[in-house]
Amino acid sequence: MPSSAPSPARPGHVPFASLGLSPEVIEAVARLGFEETSPIQSAAIPLIMKGHDVIGQSETGSGKTAAFCIPAIERIDPTKAVTQVLILAPTRELATQVADEVHKLAVCKKGVRSVPIYGGAPYERQFVELKRGAHIVVGTPGRLADHLARNTLDLSGVKMVVLDEADRMLDMGFREDIEKILAAAPAERQTVFFSATISPPIQSLVRGHSRDAKVVKIEQRVVSGAPLVDQIYYEVRHHAKFDALARLIDFYDVKSGVIFCNTQQMVEELADSLVARGCAAERLHGGMAQAQRTRVMNSFKKAAFAFLVATDVAARGIDVNDLELVVNYDLPYDAEDYVHRIGRTGRAGRKGRAVTLVSGAGIYKLQSIERFTKAKIRREQVPSAEAVESRRSDALFDKLRTTLETGEFPRQVSLVERLLEQGYTPTEVAAAILHHFSPPAAVRSAADDAPQPSRDEPRKHRHPPARFQNRGGGGEHGKPRKFGPRNRKRS
Ligand code: AMP
Numbered sequence: 001m002p003s004s005a006p007s008p009a010r011p012g013h014v015p016f017a018s019l020g021l022s023p024e025v026i027e028a029v030a031r032l033g034f035e036e037t038s039p040i041q042s043a044a045i046p047l048i049m050k051g052h053d054v055i056g057q058s059e060t061g062s063g064k065t066a067a068f069c070i071p072a073i074e075r076i077d078p079t080k081a082v083t084q085v086l087i088l089a090p091t092r093e094l095a096t097q098v099a100d101e102v103h104k105l106a107v108c109k110k111g112v113r114s115v116p117i118y119g120g121a122p123y124e125r126q127f128v129e130l131k132r133g134a135h136i137v138v139g140t141p142g143r144l145a146d147h148l149a150r151n152t153l154d155l156s157g158v159k160m161v162v163l164d165e166a167d168r169m170l171d172m173g174f175r176e177d178i179e180k181i182l183a184a185a186p187a188e189r190q191t192v193f194f195s196a197t198i199s200p201p202i203q204s205l206v207r208g209h210s211r212d213a214k215v216v217k218i219e220q221r222v223v224s225g226a227p228l229v230d231q232i233y234y235e236v237r238h239h240a241k242f243d244a245l246a247r248l249i250d251f252y253d254v255k256s257g258v259i260f261c262n263t264q265q266m267v268e269e270l271a272d273s274l275v276a277r278g279c280a281a282e283r284l285h286g287g288m289a290q291a292q293r294t295r296v297m298n299s300f301k302k303a304a305f306a307f308l309v310a311t312d313v314a315a316r317g318i319d320v321n322d323l324e325l326v327v328n329y330d331l332p333y334d335a336e337d338y339v340h341r342i343g344r345t346g347r348a349g350r351k352g353r354a355v356t357l358v359s360g361a362g363i364y365k366l367q368s369i370e371r372f373t374k375a376k377i378r379r380e381q382v383p384s385a386e387a388v389e390s391r392r393s394d395a396l397f398d399k400l401r402t403t404l405e406t407g408e409f410p411r412q413v414s415l416v417e418r419l420l421e422q423g424y425t426p427t428e429v430a431a432a433i434l435h436h437f438s439p440p441a442a443v444r445s446a447a448d449d450a451p452q453p454s455r456d457e458p459r460k461h462r463h464p465p466a467r468f469q470n471r472g473g474g475g476e477h478g479k480p481r482k483f484g485p486r487n488r489k490r491s
Pocket of ligand 1: 034
């Protein structure tokens with residue numbers, strides 16, 4: 001009997017509601033579909049909320065941005081039009097990303113304004129926003145120092161300064177600008193550092209600019225992976241993830257699997273996309289009523305549908321023994337979550353397959369997962385449409401050969417003989433039958449609808465696969481070729 005009741009939270013993962021946050025932030029987090037904290041969040045948020053200076057050691061993908069944005073938002077008094085939180089980030093991209101996260105997490109807190117400030121962008125808008133007293137300023141050190149020198153950035157009301165990716169900022173030569181900025185902020189402010197490494201230069205920066213800083217480090221334990229699971233990863237561009245998944249499902253001809261996403265929203269989106277493309281998929285996440293979750297779990301157990309798209313929390317109770325495939329559509333937070341997810345396949349002595357889709361900086365996180373699980377995660381290329389097609393043809397070929405070898409199809413023989421009587425060749429008869437009965441792809445990728453090449457793929461893969469080329473189609477010289485009776489009697 002499957003149980004979909006969530007088991008106790010994993011260490012480091014706690015409900016956001018247990019952190020003493022405002023209802024506005026809890027609501028925003030729920031809207032983002034975050035079901036529980038990541039380990040860095042549960043460790044750092046309470047300390048920052050208490051007003052401590054903090055050094056958080058964590059990498060991109062650990063949920064570190066929300067770990068400092070949530071307490072930052074909680075510190076804002078929206079009735080005062082002054083800058084109250086300053087966040088330093090090494091690059092324009094990161095500053096924009098952090099500002100986006102602030103925006104999402106502050107949606108329910110009325111009147112909180114934030115602005116990204118980075119070099120290369122026109123000054124005018126930045127002047128206006130800074131003059132209006134943006135509550136949270138997220139910027140690169142160079143441009144922020146520039147605004148300080150022009151007297152267009154007032155830090156006198158700042159309660160908290162965050163240095164995101166502090167090690168990278170030092171590597172990029174921003175130390176002097178950082179020192180200037182920190183010197184311009186009130187001495188009694190709170191200072192929070194996030195850094196992937198805590199090297200001597202970081203330690204000296206922290207010593208010079210914080211008081212009794214608490215170190216938050218997420219210790220990764222070495223966890224042993226599942227030996228019977230074949231682990232593969234595919235590097236894909238973020239926008240190409242769905243197509244890659246569709247290809248893989250078809251390529252491996254999988255009958256059942258669980259696809260993991262990190263948020264309820266992603267589960268909803270992905271399940272909708274799979275269903276829209278003809279795949280038997282259901283969703284499972286903590287935002288669903290318990291009765292509905294139990295129903296989905298029970299039907300999955302009875303193999304009423306092929307793919308379960310789920311969050312970690314909701315999938316905790318999954319107890320299905322013969323899963324062929326586990327997909328990490330989103331990367332898990334750490335090695336422990338990874339092992340937990342892939343342990344759903346390769347059970348009961350069967351060989352399972354775990355597939356991870358990685359985009360952008362996710363590759364570093366995957367490498368760290370590989371280190372901590374001591375498992376080999378093999379890199380492969382997403383199969384081309386032609387490879388998928390040829391694998392499907394091979395499978396059909398084997399099936400037909402087996403049927404031919406058993407010779408048990410007397411009823412069908414008379415139908416074929418009638419067609420042959422009409423003058424069709426045996427090849428034509430067989431091809432027409434296959435045309436009707438070869439199984440459709442489990443998931444149609446978007447590429448099947450829109451035959452333009454994507455950036456990920458050379459154009460040749462976008463031609464219709466060989467199986468479709470003769471459908472009403474091109475003959476030897478590109479002319480349409482019609483099959484039809486030629487009034488040839490079989491001799
Ligand atoms: P970061 O490490 O800050 O770059 O975060 C990586 C991604 O995880 C971002 O897309 C966040 O929106 C997302 N994220 C952060 N915290 C959570 C959470 N508790 N649950 C699910 N997703 C999260």
